[in-house]
Amino acid sequence: MGHDPNEPLELTVDKFTFRFPKDLFYSEAGLWIRREGCIFRLGLSDFAQQRNGDIAFANLMPPGTVLEVDDEIASIETVKVNISLASPVKGKILEVNSRLHKSPEWINQDPYGRGWMAVVEPEDLNRPLKGVLDAQSYLDLARRQAEAELKS
């Protein structure tokens, strides 16, 4: 039996297992980015949602917002921390997952599915995204961060 090439990469640290779909890119801050034709869909990675804990509130910038790279695209309040999430994409927000206002726990329950956060139309689809990582590189980063937290 060979490995399913579509299965996500997995990282287990202590009692936690994190999933990293291979078809996504990731910002170091923990956003995942999926290219869907001419747009990008973004959400919070499994590693980021588990690391930061249960989400109490998710505040998303509204559709129509024009973003520069590193502008805040969303902020979340978890039981542990408040986090501002920076956009890795320059462009305009086309759509947000408005159901997260009532059900922010979807980000915890299904971070790569119904917990998606925003759809962005990039200003230049061919411009490389700043500072994003592929699944393996993000897994390596996550491993370093998780192991450092365990030691601290």
Added chain:
Amino acid sequence: MTQKKVWIVPCSGIGKSYGSVARESAFIVTEDLRPERTGIIALSRLVPDDSDVRADIKSSKSITIDGCKLACAAKVATETGGTVAHALQVLDVYRAHRELKPAGIAKLNEGGKKLAAVLAEKVAALVDSMEEKHDA
């Protein structure tokens, strides 16, 4: 006719504000709001197969108050034979009262204390709504 006690089973997690809110609210209910109708069961006594406590939890319905989505209180109460009438989450109550952000663990901040009081009122109302009675 006497009313059975409703068991309040709060989170026993140590080191998290939301767990502290769960426990504080359980104390408010059982000591101040509904002392005659409620009692606390500690998770730490359910886990090691304490037969007296397991008999208690089977004897009447319970309300669990969990501090996080792992929901240990609801799971353990159910798995040890209890009937969970209501499974509450501190986080859900906080979402309805964002101004009451809990902080602190051994000593909750004012937000945490007020959130515990709000949660306790909610639990007391649920206790009142449970009409389970049995012959004395």
